[in-house]
Amino acid sequence: MDSLTLANELKRFFKENRLIIALTTLLTIAAVVGLAFFASRSSIPEPGKDDDEQVGVPAIFQFYVQTEDGNSFGNSAVVEEFFLQSEVVAEIEAKTGVSITPALEEQRLEGFVKTQTDRGVLGVMRDGSSHVFTANATLGTKEENLAVMEAYFDYLNSGEIPVLTDKDVYILKEPTNMQFLMNDNEEFELSEETNPTFNAKRAILAGVVGLFGGVIAGILLALIYQLFRKVITYAFSFGWDETDIYQRLSKDDTRAVQQTVLHPFAETKVIVTQFPEAVKLSETDTHEKVNLVSEKQPLQLGAMNILTVSDLAELDPLLPVDECIIYVESGKTEKRWYEKQRMQLKNYDARVKVIQFV
Known part of the structure; x- marks a missing residue:
């Protein structure tokens, strides 16, 4: 199959199957977004559950540090x-x-690697845009996490952290469990980087x-739908030999x-089609003149004889055939019929044309 034929058939394939592709795409988008939404929701403990079910709810407090010259202090490490x-x-602990x-x-021991937005079970992260420090604890139940954050918060307020003694510390959020912070829209909302x-x-x-x-x-x-269909629809859904002449x-x-049927000249041509009653070589041809399945007489055009059959098995074995022309009608010609004719073509030493009607 040449590249132009393939391109034309692919274009027709996408055009005729755009509804299937569009619906499948929309359903897949909805499914993926829905799964992502429910997965994120399921990872957040719900308020009102027992303490035993609240294991892993982190606690945090937030503060901002400013140096003597009025600049932000950004070394959370x-x-x-x-x-x-x-x-x-x-x-x-005591x-x-x-x-x-x-x-x-x-x-x-687990080899946990800290990132800017995930400091593990206990740490301090810094927001890259606001330079706000967030101390977090995810050590046990929500009460245990909150107790640890309150103890560190007291440590911060005591002024006993050496690196902060000569700096101004501003409290933005007192110790609280993160789930409550996420529901608190009055003062502060977590950024997208830290919001789970x-x-x-x-x-x-x-x-x-x-x-x-x-x-x-x-x-x-x-x-897959085209693969399992009984009829031929596209050029890439059936095969032909490299020596065949293919026309779309x-x-x-x-x-x-x-022009395709009559040229080049051959003394005897056979049109093989599953629907011989539809064969018409010109506007003046009549149904009786070209329906040769029943008449068994060839259409004579000058010195050229053209015979139309629905099965090569109908031909007289003694009839010399110079050219076989197979009609393939997209969406109508059956694959099994076409394969049968291809098998019978092996009995003829004749030029082969495949005309696909689209």
Whole structure:
């Protein structure tokens, strides 16, 4: 199949199957976005559950640090390093009764890698745009996490953190559980980077994934449908030999059909079609003149004889055939019929043309 034929058939394929592809794409987008939404919702503990069910609800507090010259202080790592010093951790454990060291050790053994927006079970993160520091704890139940944050909050207010003694510290949010912070719209709302809920960025990402996945799924669905159809629809759904002459024509273009059938000259030509009653070589041809399945007489055009049959098995074995022309009507000609004619063509040493009507 030449590239032009393939391009034309693919264009027709997408045009005729655009509804299947579009519906599949829309359903896939809806499914992916819906799954992403429910997955994000399921990861957030619901308010009102028992404490045993609230394990993992983090607690935080937020503050802003300014240097003496009025600039923002952005080194959250040194503040976190102080919070994680063994003597500081031991003091917080003694004050709250919460085991912090085992959780930190377990995190270390697991090879956890901290990021700007995920500092693990205990840490301090900084918002890149506002330079707001957020201390967080995810050590146990929501009460344990809150108790740890309150102890560190007291430490911050005591002025005993060496790196902050010569700086101004402004409290933006006192210790609270994150789930309550997410429901509090009066003073502060978490940014998209730290908000674990479903947001616009995740919706767009899910939509893009659904779009590409849906288009691919729609194309595959349409191809599978064509693969299992009993009739031939596109040029890539049936085969022909490299030596065959292939033409893709419109059945309404009578002149083009005439030229393709009549040229080049051959003494005896056979048109093989599953629908011989529809064969018409010119506007003046009559139904009786060209329906040769019943008459068994060839149409004579000068020195050329053209015979129309629905099955090559109908031909007289002694009849010399110079050219076989197979008509393939898109959406009508059956694959099984075409394959049968291709098998019988092996018995003839004749030129073969395949005309597909679209």
